[in-house]
Amino acid sequence: xxxxxxxxxxxxxxxxxxxxxxxxxxxxxxxxxxxxxxxxxxxxxxxxxxxxxxxxxxxxxxxxxxxxxxxxxxxxxxxxxxxxxxxxxxxxxxxxxxxxxxxxxxxxxxxxxxxxxxxxxxxxxxxxxxxxxxxxxxxxxxxxxxxxxxxxxxxxxxxxxxxxxxxxxxxxxxxxxxxxxxxxxxxxxxxxxxxxxxxxxxxxxxxxxxxxxxxxxxxxxxxxxxxxxxxxxxxxxxxxxxxxxxxxxxxxxxxxxxxxxxxxxxxxxxxxxxxxxxxxxxxxxxxxxxxxxxxxxxxxxxxxxxxxxxxxxxxxxxxxxxxxxxxxxxxxxxxxxxxxxxxxxxxxxxxxxxxxxxxxxxxxxxxxxxxxxxxxxxxxxxxxxxxxxxxxxxxxxxxxxxxxxxxxxxxxxxxxxxxxxxxxxx
Numbered sequence: 001x002x003x004x005x006x007x008x009x010x011x012x013x014x015x016x017x018x019x020x021x022x023x024x025x026x027x028x029x030x031x032x033x034x035x036x037x038x039x040x041x042x043x044x045x046x047x048x049x050x051x052x053x054x055x056x057x058x059x060x061x062x063x064x065x066x067x068x069x070x071x072x073x074x075x076x077x078x079x080x081x082x083x084x085x086x087x088x089x090x091x092x093x094x095x096x097x098x099x100x101x102x103x104x105x106x107x108x109x110x111x112x113x114x115x116x117x118x119x120x121x122x123x124x125x126x127x128x129x130x131x132x133x134x135x136x137x138x139x140x141x142x143x144x145x146x147x148x149x150x151x152x153x154x155x156x157x158x159x160x161x162x163x164x165x166x167x168x169x170x171x172x173x174x175x176x177x178x179x180x181x182x183x184x185x186x187x188x189x190x191x192x193x194x195x196x197x198x199x200x201x202x203x204x205x206x207x208x209x210x211x212x213x214x215x216x217x218x219x220x221x222x223x224x225x226x227x228x229x230x231x232x233x234x235x236x237x238x239x240x241x242x243x244x245x246x247x248x249x250x251x252x253x254x255x256x257x258x259x260x261x262x263x264x265x266x267x268x269x270x271x272x273x274x275x276x277x278x279x280x281x282x283x284x285x286x287x288x289x290x291x292x293x294x295x296x297x298x299x300x301x302x303x304x305x306x307x308x309x310x311x312x313x314x315x316x317x318x319x320x321x322x323x324x325x326x327x328x329x330x331x332x333x334x335x336x337x338x339x340x341x342x343x344x345x346x347x348x349x350x351x352x353x354x355x356x357x358x359x360x361x362x363x364x365x366x367x368x369x370x371x372x373x374x375x376x377x378x379x380x381x382x383x384x385x386x387x388x389x390x391x392x393x394x395x396x397x398x399x400x401x402x403x404x405x406x407x408x409x410x411x412x413x414x415x416x417x418x419x420x421x422x423x424x425x426x
Contacts, residue, residue, distance in 0.1 A: 028063030028082070031056055033072070040070025045096055047074040057083045062128070067091040067135060075101025076118040076152065081126040087135025087168055095120045095140040095152065102143065102152040108181050108206060110323050111231025111264030115149040119156035119179070129157065130164040141173035141197065153179045161185055171195045177220070178203040182240060186211040197221045202255065204228055207240035207267055215249045224255040224282065227272065228264040229296065232325040235266025236295050243271040252279045257287035258311070263320045265296040265336065266329070272301045280309040286343070287312075289320040290336035292359075293328020297337040308348040313372070314341075316356045316364065332361050339365035348374040348395070358384040360407060367410070369393065381419055382408045 034040070036056070037049035050065070050072060057063035062082025069090030075098070079085060087093070096102075102117035109116050120139055123129055131137070137154060144151045154172040157163050158181040165187075170177055171194040178193070180186050186208055193202035193216065200221035205211045206228040218224035229235060229242045252258035258279045261269050279285040285308050288298050306313070316338060328334050338358055353376045358364045364385035375397040381404045382388060388410025395402070401417035408416075 028057065028061055030064045030066050032066050032068065034068060038067075038072055040068075040072045040091075042071035042073060042094065044073060045075065045101065046072045047077060047096070047101065050074055050093075051077055054078065054080055054083055054085070067093070067133075074120070076103060077121050079121055079123040079126065079129045079131070079157070082128045084130040084132055085121070087131075087133035087137070089134045091133065091135035093120070093135075093137045095138065095143065095154070097140045097142045099143050099146060099151075104149060107150075107156065107158070108230070109150045111228065111235055111266065111325075113234065117143065117146065117149055117152040119153045121155045123157040123160050123163075125159045126157065127161040129160060129162070130166070131155070131168060132164070132166045134167050136169040136171070138170070139172035139175070139177070144172055144200075145174035145197070151175045153177065155179070156181065158182055163187070165189070165191050167191065169194060172200055173197045175199050176201045176204050179206060180204075180208050180211070181206040183208045184210055187214075188212070188216060189214045191216045193218045193220060193224065195220045201226045205242055205245060206230075206264075207238070208242050209244055211242075211245045213245075213247045213250060217251045217253065218258070219254040220256075222255065223257045223260040223287070224252050225258065226260040227269055228262070229267030229269055231264040231266050231323075232293060232295075232327045233329055234327060235264065236329060239267055241268035241270060243269070245272045247272070247274045248276055250277045252277065252282050252285070254281045256282065257284045258282045259285065260287045260289060261298050261301070262289040262336075263291065263294065263323055265290060265298060266294050268297045270297070270300045274301075274303040274306070276305045278307045279311050282311045284312040284315045286314050288314075288316045288338060290318050291320045291325070292318075293325045293330070293334040294336050295329040295334050297339075298341075299337070299339045301341045303343045304345045306343075306346045308346060308350055308353070311350055312355065313346060313348055313350070313353040314343060314356070314369075316358060318357060318359050335359050335362040337362050337365070341366060342368040343372075344368070344370045346372045346374075348372065348376060350376055352376065352378040353395070354380040354382070356382045356385055360384050363407065364388075379403050379417070382406075382413075383419055384408070386410065388413060
């Protein structure tokens with residue numbers, strides 16, 4: 001059966017975005033929020049004025065809502081179909097510090113549909129929406145840290161098609177920054193992510209299909225990119241995976257993981273491609289995390305042409321303790337499957353590079369690591385894996401054995417030392 005090259009899908013998606021943007025700009029006008037009463041003095045709440053400009057553009061069939069320089073304090077804003085929000089250099093949308101400016105709605109948070117404060121910028125069932133320019137969108141730390149219900153994420157489109165962000169700087173405090181949920185066709189390019197504090201992920205594609213993240217810079221207090229698809233029995237029942245994700249030419253300068261897959265992955269994650277990226281200042285470049293009860297799968301992950309400095313290259317962990325699940329899938333059916341993972345052409349300078357700790361009942365099925373060079377102090381650890389291929393691994397600086405294995409089968413494992421856990425959680 002014919003299978004097109006992955007780049008073909010990326011090019012088609014890019015052409016669709018460009019064509020849609022060009023058609024919108026040609027057919028519809030520009031709407032300056034100042035003409036609708038926005039003050040931009042960092043004190044006045046400009047929510048109503050900005051929303052009126054968006055609504056007017058939407059009623060006309062679409063268009064560009066333009067924010068000239070200034071700081072616009074606002075609560076929740078709804079972005080509507082065929083509308084582009086463009087922030088000029090020096091334009092800042094700054095989230096209000098009042099929780100009442102973010103209505104309570106139902107949204108997915110840490111894998112479960114629950115009551116949450118609405119995002120600073122949200123969209124539901126919209127298509128061909130965009131946020132562009134060279135300005136900034138910033139959340140407020142006071143409301144971002146709220147829990148029970150969750151504080152407002154920064155940007156949260158749900159059930160949307162053709163979502164585009166380009167050029168802007170976005171940042172949140174204490175909660176996720178960009179959280180597309182149940183979306184198809186998301187393109188994020190040349191965006192600077194700068195978020196701070198616990199739970200301050202950069203981007204969380206959640207049960208989405210067709211996501212491109214290109215030439216972005218990430219600095220976050222938590223995971224820079226966290227790919228998700230729901231949690232436990234609810235996530236399995238909804239059954240909407242995240243797939244066809246391309247992460248290219250990105251720089252990860254601060255965060256827990258550069259690219260995390262999970263821990264909410266009960267709907268499954270597949271078709272993730274990471275290429276030409278630099279990781280430094282993070283704990284793990286690629287972190288696949290799960291725990292008993294999550295179920296789901298991670299498969300068909302490819303990563304190539306990576307530079308990894310002072311970070312682990314790969315961690316697969318099946319004993320993740322954060323974000324526990326009160327409605328997990330019981331028994332062996334609740335164990336996550338990992339397979340068809342390939343990482344190649346890596347230059348690294350780190351203490352530890354690879355730790356794979358799957359379960360005996362669900363060993364990793366297919367793990368290829370090739371053309372990895374540089375320096376590393378601690379040997380690879382591979383536990384519970386089959387169809388492993390290690391090829392052309394050239395690393396200096398190993399203190400002891402270069403490879404430790406337990407219940408691992410494949411090629412390139414010759415001479416491995418037996419892995420002995422240091423504790424029950426290893």
